[in-house]
Amino acid sequence: MNRIRLIPPAAAVTLLGGCSGGVLDPAGPVAAGERTLLFNSLGVMLAIVVPTILATLAFAWWFRAGNVKARHLPDWSYSGRLELLVWSVPALVVIFLGGMTWIASHDLDPAKPLVGRAAPLRVEVMSLDWKWLFIYPDLGVASVNRLVVPVGTPVSFRITSATVMNSFFVPQLGSQIYAMSGMTARLNLQADRPGVYHGLSAHYSGKGFPGMTFRAHAVSPQQFAGWLAQARQSGRALDRSAYLELLKDSENVPPYSYRAVAPGLFDAVVKESGTLSMKHALDGREQ
Numbered sequence: 001m002n003r004i005r006l007i008p009p010a011a012a013v014t015l016l017g018g019c020s021g022g023v024l025d026p027a028g029p030v031a032a033g034e035r036t037l038l039f040n041s042l043g044v045m046l047a048i049v050v051p052t053i054l055a056t057l058a059f060a061w062w063f064r065a066g067n068v069k070a071r072h073l074p075d076w077s078y079s080g081r082l083e084l085l086v087w088s089v090p091a092l093v094v095i096f097l098g099g100m101t102w103i104a105s106h107d108l109d110p111a112k113p114l115v116g117r118a119a120p121l122r123v124e125v126m127s128l129d130w131k132w133l134f135i136y137p138d139l140g141v142a143s144v145n146r147l148v149v150p151v152g153t154p155v156s157f158r159i160t161s162a163t164v165m166n167s168f169f170v171p172q173l174g175s176q177i178y179a180m181s182g183m184t185a186r187l188n189l190q191a192d193r194p195g196v197y198h199g200l201s202a203h204y205s206g207k208g209f210p211g212m213t214f215r216a217h218a219v220s221p222q223q224f225a226g227w228l229a230q231a232r233q234s235g236r237a238l239d240r241s242a243y244l245e246l247l248k249d250s251e252n253v254p255p256y257s258y259r260a261v262a263p264g265l266f267d268a269v270v271k272e273s274g275t276l277s278m279k280h281a282l283d284g285r286e287q
């Protein structure tokens with residue numbers, strides 16, 4: 001647990017505040033973009049909803065039985081101008097909303113690499129029963145139920161599941177994306193301010209699901225280097241046998257790290273549709 005001490009106590013206060021935040025308290029460009037789209041869409045929709053409600057009340061009041069000044073038109077049936085108004089305004093709103101969403105969807109495409117000051121950090125994410133495994137392929141370490149990333153650095157995730165379908169989601173960083181067996185999903189996120197963000201599976205995956213949460217620590221590059229150095233010295237290596245150990249069901253797993261990772265583990269798991277064949281791995285018939 002000493003790795004936790006990387007985060008200074010002063011920062012911890014802000015960090016804990018961050019825990020309560022969700023999608024409305026973005027900590028990175030993707031989440032911020034998503035909140036902007038959410039608010040803009042809300043604004044555009046309110047621009048038609050509010051006047052409609054007000055007009056309804058005004059009409060009901062003006063055409064009340066007691067108002068002799070209101071013109072009574074029992075035979076009225078058609079008005080071209082009115083038709084134009086009631087069809088064109090909603091049509092324009094739908095076109096506008098659609099356009100806004102179209103542009104934002106392409107801007108915030110999960111697979112689109114983020115342009116940052118630093119080169120992207122690659123992280124391989126694997127959902128297991130019932131924990132999250134984060135592999136840092138370029139750094140040679142891995143971590144369970146704790147994601148540590150440097151602030152201001154784009155993070156390029158490859159996501160899969162070694163078991164049933166899950167959904168990788170750190171609300172304050174942005175887009176949730178499915179983790180599926182035999183498939184690789186891509187996601188690019190970045191944290192702009194240091195903090196500890198709540199991460200979860202946004203998709204029910206069995207009895208250990210409630211405990212399948214993790215903390216995403218966004219730390220300074222120095223703290224990241226410190227964490228990395230510590231991770232490289234502690235824990236065991238994530239080789240085949242350690243992986244088979246990890247593959248077993250477990251619930252509410254406290255975070256820990258692996259000092260080394262077998263190269264290509266993520267791809268092997270994807271290729272073997274989620275789970276490395278127990279039998280093959282155990283009797284050594286695997287290549």
Ligand SMILES: [Cu+2]
Pocket residue numbers: 203
């Ligand atoms: Cu679903």
